Amino acid sequence: MDEIGTMALDTQDAAFQDIFCEYYPLVYRVALRSMSNPTEAEDVAQEVFARLFKHWPRLHIRISLSAWLTRTTLNLSFNNRRGRQRLLGLRERLKGLAPESAPSPEEKLLAGEERQAARSALAKLQPRDRVILIARHSGLSYQEVAEVAGVKKTSIGTLLIRAEKRFQQEYEGSMEGELG
Numbered sequence: 001m002d003e004i005g006t007m008a009l010d011t012q013d014a015a016f017q018d019i020f021c022e023y024y025p026l027v028y029r030v031a032l033r034s035m036s037n038p039t040e041a042e043d044v045a046q047e048v049f050a051r052l053f054k055h056w057p058r059l060h061i062r063i064s065l066s067a068w069l070t071r072t073t074l075n076l077s078f079n080n081r082r083g084r085q086r087l088l089g090l091r092e093r094l095k096g097l098a099p100e101s102a103p104s105p106e107e108k109l110l111a112g113e114e115r116q117a118a119r120s121a122l123a124k125l126q127p128r129d130r131v132i133l134i135a136r137h138s139g140l141s142y143q144e145v146a147e148v149a150g151v152k153k154t155s156i157g158t159l160l161i162r163a164e165k166r167f168q169q170e171y172e173g174s175m176e177g178e179l180g
Contacts, residue, residue, distance in 0.1 A: 023069050024045060026070070026138060027045045027048050030073045030135070033138060034081070035080065043080075044080060048073050052069070070140060071147075071148045074131055074134060074135070117174035121170035121171035122134075122167065126166075128163075130163075132159055132163050133160070136156075
């Protein structure tokens with residue numbers, strides 16, 4: 001490879017490294033809020049940046065980079081959670097076949113009533129409400145939330161208030177169900 005080609009690759013690597021350093025905290029925070037498991041959130045964050053790096057030379061983002069990263073993170077988190085739910089469903093079906101055992105560390109971690117109620121309430125929301133809440137509470141601006149959710153910026157305030165109200169109702173219902 002000639003000297004100009006080497007310089008171009010070095011420049012691309014440096015730009016990607018700058019993007020990684022700037023956006024990793026956002027991606028990890030979104031993944032953690034969506035997954036509620038630090039190890040899985042790290043895995044999702046790494047996958048997001050692996051995809052960005054893989055497609056970096058030919059990537060044409062029509063929205064802001066933070067919105068693209070957030071959308072990709074949420075998609076991977078939701079896919080990961082769906083896979084985990086399938087696995088848990090399989091475990092439940094197999095549980096009747098296996099002798100009772102002590103709860104796993106993951107089961108102990110998920111046992112907290114408030115965390116479970118919040119997770120349950122979030123899961124009951126419509127996908128758009130989940131995306132808006134997670135994106136906004138991950139520090140994105142209204143414009144970026146609008147881009148992630150695929151709606152107009154002018155409607156984000158109203159949609160956010162409605163999503164928060166629905167979340168609060170679901171959360172209170174979950175807490176009452178656990179206490180009742």
